[in-house]
Amino acid sequence: MPQKKPLIFVIDTSAIFNRIQYAAEDIQLATTPLLEKEMRQKGLKETVDMLLSAQKLCILEPTQISLRKVREVAKQLGDLDNLSDPDIELLALALDLTSQNGHPVLVTDDYSIQNVAQSLSLEFRGTNQPRIREVIQWETYCSACGHKAPDMSKDEPCPVCGTPLKRRAIKKKPI
Ligand SMILES: [Zn+2]
Numbered sequence: 001m002p003q004k005k006p007l008i009f010v011i012d013t014s015a016i017f018n019r020i021q022y023a024a025e026d027i028q029l030a031t032t033p034l035l036e037k038e039m040r041q042k043g044l045k046e047t048v049d050m051l052l053s054a055q056k057l058c059i060l061e062p063t064q065i066s067l068r069k070v071r072e073v074a075k076q077l078g079d080l081d082n083l084s085d086p087d088i089e090l091l092a093l094a095l096d097l098t099s100q101n102g103h104p105v106l107v108t109d110d111y112s113i114q115n116v117a118q119s120l121s122l123e124f125r126g127t128n129q130p131r132i133r134e135v136i137q138w139e140t141y142c143s144a145c146g147h148k149a150p151d152m153s154k155d156e157p158c159p160v161c162g163t164p165l166k167r168r169a170i171k172k173k174p175i
Contacts, residue, residue, distance in 0.1 A: 005101060005102055005103035006026070006028060006101075006102055006103060007026060007027050007028070007103050007105065008027070008028045008029070008030050008097055008102045008103065008104045008105070009027055009028070009029050009030070009104075009105055009107045010029075010030050010031065010090060010093055010094045010097065010104045010105065010106045010107065011029050011030070011031050011035075011057075011107045011108070012031070012035055012086070012087070012090055012107070012108045012110065012113070013035060013038050013039050013042055013044070014108060014109045014110065014127050015107040015108060015109075015127045016039055016044050016047055016048070017042075017044070017127075018109075018127035018128070026167075028056065028057075028058070029051060029056055029057040029058070030057065030058050030059075030060055030093060030097065030104070031057065031059060031060075031090070031093070032059065032060065032061065032062060032086065032089035032090055032092075032093050033059055033061055033089075034085055034086040034089050035086045035089065035090060036048060036059050038086055060093055060096070060097075062089050062092035062093040062095070062096050063092065063096050066091075066092035066093070066095040066096050067088060067089070067092040069092070069095060069120070070088050070091040070092045070095065070116065070120070071088060073116055073119050073120055074088070074091075074112075074116045076119075077115060077116060077119055079112045079115055079116055082112035083112050083113065083116070087110060087112065087113050090106065090108070090113065091106070091113060091116055091117060091120065091122070094106050094117065094120075094122045094124075095120060095122065098122065103123075104122070104123065105123045105124060105125060106122055106123065106124035106125070107124070107125055107126075107127055108124065108126070108127070109126050109127050109128065114126075138167045138168065138169060138170070139167065139168055139169075139170040140152050140153065140154060140156075140165050140166070140167050141165065141166060141167075141168060142158035142160065142161060142163050142165055142166070143163065143166050144158065144161050144163035145158060145160050145161045145163070147159065147160040147161070149165055152165055153165070154166060154167045
C-alpha cells in the first residue's frame with residue numbers, strides 16, 4: 001500500500017498573517033530564509049519562533065536549479081518583474097519539494113506567484129479562509145477498507161484488513 005505523501009504548506013508572509021491551519025496536525029509548514037527574514041521584520045517574530053520551536057515550520061533553502069527554472073518560467077509569462085526574490089524562492093522551494101517525497105501546496109494570496117505556480121504545475125491555494133474558530137472532530141478510519149474504528153488510534157492496524165489506520169476531520173464545530 002503506497003504511503004500518502006506528507007502535505008507541506010509552503011507559506012509566504014500573507015499565509016502567516018492570515019493564520020492558515022497551523023493547528024492541523026498532519027500539515028507541515030515550510031518557507032525560505034528570505035521569507036523568514038521578511039516575516040520577522042513584519043512583526044511576526046513570535047509566531048515564527050513558536051512555529052519553529054513546535055517543529056511545525058521548517059526553513060529550507062531552494063536549489064539553484066529550481067531558482068533558475070522559476071525565473072525562466074516567470075520571464076516567459078511576463079511575471080518576472082512582479083516577483084520579489086522571496087517570491088521566487090518560495091516557488092523554487094515548492095518545486096524542490098515536489099521532486100522530493102512531499103506534497104507541497106503553496107499558500108499565498110499573491111496573484112503572480114499563483115500564476116507562475118500554475119505554469120509549473122504546482123498546487124496552490126489562497127489564504128482567504130476564515131481564521132480558525134472551530135473545533136475539529138476527528139474520526140479514525142481505514143483508508144483501504146473503509147472500516148471505522150472510533151476507539152483506536154491513528155497508525156494502529158485496521159482490525160479488518162491490517163492497514164495502518166488514519167484520522168480525518170469529520171465535523172467542525174464553531175467555538
Ligand atoms: Zn481495513
